[in-house]
Amino acid sequence: MVLKLYYDLLSQPSRSLYILLKLSKIPFEQCLVSLAKGEQLTKEFAETKSIFQKIPFIHDGDFRLNESVAIVRYLSRQYTLDDKWYPKESKKQAKADEFLEWNHSNVRLNCSTYFIVKWRNPLISGKQPSEDRIKSLTKYMEKSLTDFENIFLTNGPYILGDNLSYVDIHAACEIEQTRVAGYDARNYSPKIKNWIEHVRSECNPVYDEAHKFINKLASMHGEENKSKL
Template sequence: MALKLYYDAMSQPSRALLMFIRVNSIPCEEIAVALRKGEHKKEEFKKINPFQKVPAIDHNGFKLTESVSILRYLTREFPVKDHWYPKDSKLRARVDEYMAWQHLNLRMFGSMVFQHKIIIPLTKGEPPNEKSVARFEKGLDTVLGQIENIWLRDNPYIAGKQLSIADLLAITELEQPGMAAFDVRKGRPKIEEYMARVRNDLQPHYDEAHSVVRDVTVKFKEVMQAKL
């Protein structure tokens, strides 16, 4: 196939791309890169992405990294509906606004909660640093309040009235802390409604892309209950 996607379903932006490609029926060869096995560090993959991260694409020899750049590129290269990345300047600016904001906000704090509660303890073989966990959970609480009261205040979707690529990035980040038993929906009705809405819009691809997330969530809950 002309387009190849290199991904790991544990990666939030990888899941965003998986859903975008599948929901838009874009012909693609999906190539799993197991981060837990260090496959992204192999020399072969370094030829695809010199930064040795996922996701990445190879489109007829044109290699591209960074999920935001890839999503924008795919909206230009394939016949997808305009709502994903609107041609209207102001509507597109709203999508871009969120994608610029999310890196140091929802993505950072959600990822750090997951890293410090699961990944780092597993890697080091020691209990989580509760001080670090509390700091990042506090930051995540602040960011979720901004999602609830700013981004979703007047609209059903992150960047306006219609689903866009901004929602793919937002929803995957909102799902990530759940694996570490942090429920982003609790006490936040707009976020709860938003997540249900986006999940419904993207079915069956949503549940397919998040199957690994669901498995990890269940296993972590079992581990936590066993410790009680």
């Protein structure tokens, strides 16, 4: 049976796994889950798809697995995943894992929180956050972006050095998300801008395919801002 990926391209880790599977040419069935419709929140979904009721996740025959990082590690063992995406050599793999573990409570936490408070919550509730709240979230997010730049983009054009890997795709998808809420990290840091453009270039056309909806939402936000001028 072919591997099934359950995903929504509005989700950052969904995009990173989608890009990886496409580029690595691992055959997979695309199983779309609409976050906007709350398809993952039903009792039937929890019973038949994923008890976590979150995406992305995979079904590989009778085997089910959640969490994007766990999925990548599984793919590296179970399938012919090129070593460049997730290194097999112990020390290189440890450095990849170092970033993936650090990312949870830094870039992902702060970029996601900014996106949720600035864009998603107002979309649902119709209520805008206070200016002070946004300033505070921006401060924490930019601290994470500065740490990311100073810690992980110092040994070459990519996180692990000279070569693109899955951790770059994973990080770029997280950082791209804030564009929907009107914040583009490319404008915050020239180094981050250069790195994202390298990742995009090496992963295209799949990268742009995965970010088509994000790009559309970001463009809509830009048009809304222009209309207020």
